[in-house]
Amino acid sequence: MMHPLLELVRERTVLLDGAMGTELMTRGLGPGVPPELWNAERPDAVREVHAAYFEAGSDVVSTNSFGGTSIKLAAHRLEGRAFELNLAAARLAREAAPAGRYVAGSMGPAGRFLQPQGPATVAELVAAYAEQAQALADGGVDVFLIETQYDLREALAAVRGARSVSPLPAFVTMTFASFPRGYFTLMGDSAARSAAELEQAGVVAVGANCTLTSEQMVGCVRTLRAASVLPVIAQANVGQPVPRTDGAFSYSETAEDFVRFVPELIAAGAGFVGGCCGTNPAFIRAMAQTICRKEQQ
Numbered sequence: 001m002m003h004p005l006l007e008l009v010r011e012r013t014v015l016l017d018g019a020m021g022t023e024l025m026t027r028g029l030g031p032g033v034p035p036e037l038w039n040a041e042r043p044d045a046v047r048e049v050h051a052a053y054f055e056a057g058s059d060v061v062s063t064n065s066f067g068g069t070s071i072k073l074a075a076h077r078l079e080g081r082a083f084e085l086n087l088a089a090a091r092l093a094r095e096a097a098p099a100g101r102y103v104a105g106s107m108g109p110a111g112r113f114l115q116p117q118g119p120a121t122v123a124e125l126v127a128a129y130a131e132q133a134q135a136l137a138d139g140g141v142d143v144f145l146i147e148t149q150y151d152l153r154e155a156l157a158a159v160r161g162a163r164s165v166s167p168l169p170a171f172v173t174m175t176f177a178s179f180p181r182g183y184f185t186l187m188g189d190s191a192a193r194s195a196a197e198l199e200q201a202g203v204v205a206v207g208a209n210c211t212l213t214s215e216q217m218v219g220c221v222r223t224l225r226a227a228s229v230l231p232v233i234a235q236a237n238v239g240q241p242v243p244r245t246d247g248a249f250s251y252s253e254t255a256e257d258f259v260r261f262v263p264e265l266i267a268a269g270a271g272f273v274g275g276c277c278g279t280n281p282a283f284i285r286a287m288a289q290t291i292c293r294k295e296q297q
């Protein structure tokens, strides 16, 4: 039987959510505090952000667990709480989800380079992602969203980790930069090769997030679409980050700039669309209206 989210994306464009960390900052999350800690300490704030995205029209929200592998949490000496914080992340999103909407378990990079560039081994990454996936599954997520991956080897390790503990489907988004020769991750993986290898590994949807603007994302979606039969996910950034005097960032595009390319993203083959850095519920609401207009045509 096909997963309901995969059935849905065959019928229409599925709307994901936007950024989480910056939304928590507007609710008082301080610099240097890992957002995952708020799953335990400020569950009301996390639930509120999810509710705001659902209210704006998201079909799917991602859990507040992007930095939730034990390896990443070790930077804050929270590695012993990885399971607890991921379990709470999944439960909070589930509690906020209205009937018929979905929760994706966010799994971001572990933040430690694989050998030979860094100290991490594939086995360590598989184990850390397995622990995270188990907690997210126990907390009730519908799918895993392995996201912002810059090394195809790590993305594949995350998929292996997830599959070792749960039958839930895995979505993967890699983060590509745009070059004259095409779209590549930091580690030099091309978009086409990434899509093909992830499909081979049993992933059910592939895509790109972060780094690229919605305008740049159009070509990347086209490349992914051509390289794989899987549904394509696109979650672009809002232009380029501009440093502010207070140390935070603002972004160079407005919601109107951002959504202007959404119809092109869909035409290029994106089935799942949402936002990454710089987006908030207002952007998702604008996307929902654009998608709705497009589908009425």
Ligand SMILES: [Zn+2]
Binding pocket: 209, 210, 211, 237, 276, 277
């Ligand atoms: Zn981003």
